[in-house]
Amino acid sequence: MPKIRTSRTKPPPEGFEEIESVLEDYARKMRDAENESHEGKRKTESLWPIMRVSHTRSRYIYELYYKREAISKQLYEWLIKQGYADANLIAKWKKPGYEKLCCVRCIQSKDMNYQGSTCICRVPKAQVKAGTVVECVHCGCRGCSSDS
Ligand SMILES: [Zn+2]
Ligand SMILES: [Zn+2]
Secondary structure (H helix, E strand, C coil), X not given: CCCCXXXXXXXXXXXXXXXXHHHHHHHHHHHHHHHCCCCCCCCHHHHHHHHHHHHHHHHHHHHHHHHCCCCCHHXXXXXXXXXXXXXXXXXXXXXXXXXXXXXXXXXXXXXXXXXXXXXXXXXXXXXXXXXXXXXXXXXXXXXCXXXX
């Protein structure tokens, strides 16, 4: 199916064709996650697969630009603008201790589900009491502290 582009949409920057198939793959996974049955799941739980896809997609773009230096700044910024990656999350990954952060909600001061301070998934494994289930309510994260 040909892509419909309005006259206002500029063509993507150079280099996009090289990653287009990967991005299409993510789009497919995203659709699958959205169409997944919500039956028998807790309300927030049905969002987890969607968050997981958007997280891996942001990660992919982050690594392309910052780690592998495989794409231009122009393309990177375009991808953010188009919603292919979460700029807020990427900004956090650049900070020490947050390299593996699952989602920005887990470090926001409200909505916390662990000791009223940080989400349980941010607590280093060594500090979590044995037998405690690490599973964040926002995204289903099982621990994303850089120390664990
Ligand atoms: Zn987490
Ligand atoms: Zn999270």
